[in-house]
Amino acid sequence: MPRFAANLSMLFTEVEFEDRFERAAAAGFAGVEYLFPYPYPADTLRKLLDRHKLEQVLFNLPAGDWAAGERGIACLPERRTEFRDGVEQAIHYAEVLGCPRANCLAGIRPQELAPEAAWQTLVENVGWAAERFRRAGLTLCVEAINSRVDMPGFVLDSSLRAMDLLESVAADNVRFQYDLYHMQIMEGDLIRTLERLLPMIGHIQFADNPGRHEPGTGEINFDRVFEAIDRLGYPGWVSAEYHPAATTDAGLGWLAGHVARR
Numbered sequence: 319m320p321r322f323a324a325n326l327s328m329l330f331t332e333v334e335f336e337d338r339f340e341r342a343a344a345a346g347f348a349g350v351e352y353l354f355p356y357p358y359p360a361d362t363l364r365k366l367l368d369r370h371k372l373e374q375v376l377f378n379l380p381a382g383d384w385a386a387g388e389r390g391i392a393c394l395p396e397r398r399t400e401f402r403d404g405v406e407q408a409i410h411y412a413e414v415l416g417c418p419r420a421n422c423l424a425g426i427r428p429q430e431l432a433p434e435a436a437w438q439t440l441v442e443n444v445g446w447a448a449e450r451f452r453r454a455g456l457t458l459c460v461e462a463i464n465s466r467v468d469m470p471g472f473v474l475d476s477s478l479r480a481m482d483l484l485e486s487v488a489a490d491n492v493r494f495q496y497d498l499y500h501m502q503i504m505e506g507d508l509i510r511t512l513e514r515l516l517p518m519i520g521h522i523q524f525a526d527n528p529g530r531h532e533p534g535t536g537e538i539n540f541d542r543v544f545e546a547i548d549r550l551g552y553p554g555w556v557s558a559e560y561h562p563a564a565t566t567d568a569g570l571g572w573l574a575g576h577v578a579r580r
Contacts, residue, residue, distance in 0.1 A: 319576045320547050320556040323349030323375045325523070328559055329566045336366060343370040345570055351376040351557050354384070356407065360414035367415065374417040375555040376459070376495075376521055379447070380404030381423045389463070390423025392443045393436040393473045405447045409454045419457040419520060421495050422447060424474040436473055441486045448489035459495035459520045460484070464503040468530075476504050477511055484518060493520025497559070502527045502538055509546045516550050525560030532560050532569035544576060 324330070324347040330338040335358075342350050348371075355363055355377050367374055381404075382388030382397070391397040391404075408420045422444060427436040444460060451458045460483055465475040474480055480494045496519045498508055505511070512519070524543075526536030533540035547556060562569040 320522075320544055320552065321349065321554070322347055322573060322576070323351055323373075323555045323557040325557050325559040326350050326352040327354075328561055332565060336362075339366040339370045339372060341566070343372055345567070346573055347372070347558075349373040349375040349555050349557075351555075351559075353378055354380070355411050355415065356380060360411050363411075364414055364416075374415040375557065376419055376421055377408070377411065377415075377417065378421045378423055379408045382425070388425070389469055389472065390425035392422055392447075393425040393427055393440040394431070395435060395439045398439070398443065401443050402446065405450050409450060409456065412456055413454065418455075419459055419493075420451075421459040421461050421521070423461065423463075424472065426469060426471040427473050440473055441483065444483065444492065445487045445489065448487055448492045452489065452491045456491070457520050458489075458492050460492065461495035461497060462500060462504070463497070464500040466503055468500070468503075475500075477501060477515060481515070481518065494518045495521045495523065497523040497525075498538060498543065499523070499525035499527050499530055499560070508538070508543055512543075512546055512550060512552075516552060519552070519554070521554055522547065522552070522556045523559040524556065525558075529563070530561050531563040532558070533572040535563050535569075540572065 324342040326338040330341040350372050382391040391401050424440050448458050462474050462476055462480045463469050463472045465472045526533055526538050528536055
């Protein structure tokens with residue numbers, strides 16, 4: 319079965335962030351991700367990973383003022399310098415944490431910004447970041463996020479748009495971060511999409527829909543989807559990025575079931 323990682327920004331929030339590493343390892347996860355490492359010194363995070371024998375599998379580039387509602391700045395022409403500074407910061411953390419990839423959030427297009435200008439800025443910024451990541455031996459991911467429920471106005475909101483971006487950037491170290499939850503909302507047809515796009519997918523995340531809770535709480539047949547991911551020979555990580563319906567531990571039955579099948 320797939321290699322499962324825990325998103326520590328959403329799971330085990332019953333305890334402080336630094337304690338979530340231990341909880342994830344105890345639950346059976348071998349890898350972790352979280353939205354942003356930057357509030358913590360990179361060396362501190364490295365020690366937590368080593369202490370609990372966990373692999374850092376992903377984090378996001380700096381994405382602007384998250385608390386104020388910003389969800390990435392890669393599409394914003396006036397934020398190019400800030401974006402590039404964030405790329406350098408992400409590379410530093412990736413090197414210290416031994417993390418081979420980071421995700422670029424495209425951002426929400428302001429109404430006053432023309433769609434063409436936002437798209438062109440996104441292509442230019444991702445191309446610039448891809449070259450910096452290539453020099454560092456890293457993979458840059460780009461994520462499509464649903465614009466129907468979670469992030470209205472998000473520039474990159476479908477697998478088709480993601481493929482357009484990858485084609486425009488034309489860098490062999492840029493990959494699609496495929497989130498089952500977001501793409502179920504926008505397009506469905508998850509297994510066929512995985513079959514078609516697998517060579518371009520660099521990371522997978524999941525939550526059930528509706529509700530963005532753990533597998534078994536919504537409409538996605540995760541047994542079939544996880545079996546397809548395994549059958550297709552996907553070599554990467556599959557990250558649990560959901561809001562537990564109750565406590566994290568109470569909702570981990572899906573993980574126990576899949577670990578038992580290995």
